[in-house]
Amino acid sequence: MRIQALIAGLLCGLMLAGVAGAFPVMVVDDRGREIVIPTSPERIVVLLPLYAEILVDLGATDRLVGVASSPNNPPEVVGFPSVGTSFSPSLEAIVALEPDLVLGAWGEVRARLEELGLLVLTVGQTGGWITGIPDVLDAIRTVGEAVGLAPQAEALCGRIAEAIVRIEAVVLPLPRVRVAFLYLSAPDSPPYVVGAGTPEHELLVRAGGENAFGDLMGYPQVSLEELILRDPDVVLTDPAQLENVLASSFLSGLAAVQSGRVYGVQASWAVSTRVAELLRQVAEALHPGALAP
Structure with missing residues (x-):
């Protein structure tokens, strides 16, 4: 059903794609407000990595004049004028551009x-x-419309959707694997785990996993004892925190640790145009050898 819905959404988007370069255009933002773009934007400032990725992937990097710094920014925007950090951008720096x-x-x-x-x-x-x-996908389409590159945005969505569908088709008939996705800032500190309603949870499910903390919502912090009690067969974390999991004396008895099934995956790609690549990483961790090279 998820695959059908994804394909249906893609086809709908393709049919609704406007003609590139037709301005003014109207798009809807996260508040449900209509935003009118009067002319083709040529001086764009981006404050979050996802938007920088979208512009890079649409071939519109030359329209960027400023970027908020983030370790998750694509390499193509290195060297652009900084407007502060993504979580604390400078109003003055933005306006000056x-x-x-x-x-x-x-x-x-x-x-x-x-x-x-x-x-x-x-x-x-x-x-x-x-x-x-x-x-x-909605972000890609909306930004594409806003900058006059709707067909290119639909093509990008199509490539992402096709990659996702191909991965789901492979793992769908396979047994579900019990998995925990966690963030551990220090080896023996209580971890934050991925619960339902998060991008990571969706990826676990699509990749053929059973989230060991799927009964919780958001990113709750749990005790090490609770993690040990739930004892997942696979543990996923960000590569930067992989050593924290492996170095934890408390977690050394986990089934995932004992079997060598603790993996670092690019967690930031869950909210990125690289989301299909992250889904593949997760699926390969859960079902080694199931996906073709």
């Missing part, structure tokens, strides 16, 4: 930019949250 479109602003920064008359577009759920693959 005289952008005709700001992508990914939220909270007080968005409010101030709009008060100053700047055009701001943020997508996803309210507050700009990306909660899963549908939000990533």
